[in-house]
Amino acid sequence: MDAVAAVQGYDARKESYEDMNDWLNVLVKKRIAKARAEGEALPAEMAWVAERDHEVYVKRFKPMVLVVLALCIYGIAQTSNPIALLATFVVFYFYIDFYSGVLHVVLDNPRFVRLPLIGVPCVEFQWHHTFPYDISTRRLFDVWGDLNVLLLVKSAFLFGICGFSTTTFMVAGVGYAWGYANQFSHRLAHTAPRNRPKLAVWMQEHRLLMPPAVHHVHHNDHTQAFPVLSGHSRGLIQGMLRVIPNGYFWLVLFVVLTALDLVAICWLVDRIWS
Ligand SMILES: [Zn+2]
Ligand SMILES: [Zn+2]
Structure with missing residues (x-):
């Protein structure tokens, strides 16, 4: 899969999201997909998120x-x-x-x-x-x-x-x-x-x-x-x-x-x- 195909399927338009945490989490997913598609070695924080499908940006109490x-x-x-x-x-x-x-x-x-x-x-x-x-x-x-x-x-x-x-x-x-x-x-x-x-x-x-x-x-x-x-x-x-x-x-x-x-x-x- 090439990098372009890897990041398709994510709606990364900011205006599509009411909560900016959701938009930023999509950017995280896109960034990881691109790194994987290009065979880039993931830095520690990206590898950790990729392994768990963790949401980096959360709404606080x-x-x-x-x-x-x-x-x-x-x-x-x-x-x-x-x-x-x-x-x-x-x-x-x-x-x-x-x-x-x-x-x-x-x-x-x-x-x-x-x-x-x-x-x-x-x-x-x-x-x-x-x-x-x-x-x-x-x-x-x-x-x-x-x-x-x-x-x-x-x-x-x-x-x-x-x-x-x-x-x-x-x-x-x-x-x-x-x-x-x-x-x-x-x-x-x-x-x-x-x-x-x-x-x-x-x-x-x-x-x-x-x-x-x-x-x-x-x-x-x-x-x-x-x-x-x-x-x-x-x-x-x-x-x-x-x-x-x-x-x-x-x-x-x-x-x-x-x-x-x-x-x-x-x-x-x-x-x-x-
Ligand atoms: Zn810093
Ligand atoms: Zn700063």
Whole structure:
């Protein structure tokens, strides 16, 4: 079967689909059919999907996103200490960029595609290299919903260890708000200039959010420019990668940060301001 025949039979017209996840899943099928027809060796994330007929792009659970948004508003609004709030806001702005870099280094690793728990997120991340426009095509609720499981895990550690105090809610509120800003920033980097809000363009031009040109470095070379909120910590991530390139170090770092970063920030805020 030649490549042309292999990809026939898939309706790849975007306008034929109401849900962009369905359209993107058809593009995945077409890409795999073409690779097979041409005898191309499939990269790890494609081989994994081809073996299982797995749907890469899924609709996320919207009520969870609404709960997180409500938690962001409540966590910030109920804070009585504006200095502590401002300091937490600034700390998270820099920290979330770094954390997004660590997460991205781990989920881009093709050797982790077959690991339990993080295998599927790895597959989803690595398909973004094939279809960079996926993130700007899917609904913002789905892009935020990509964090559902991660935020559930982080919430279990944060509230389980620190309880339901004012500080805990503030840390969750500010942290999750920057987490959603991180998704939004990555999405903006792949959004056509005419569709970007003016304020967002201004923020990109002033390096408050990641400029698209910085992120496109990553799409040209998947070993560079991992952070996606502001891109400020990309030098730090590259420096750490040069010193410790071993993927398992990054996996352990990611797991430890995922479990304990909010707990540590909550503890610090309480120590400084209580
Ligand atoms: Zn990547
Ligand atoms: Zn991207």
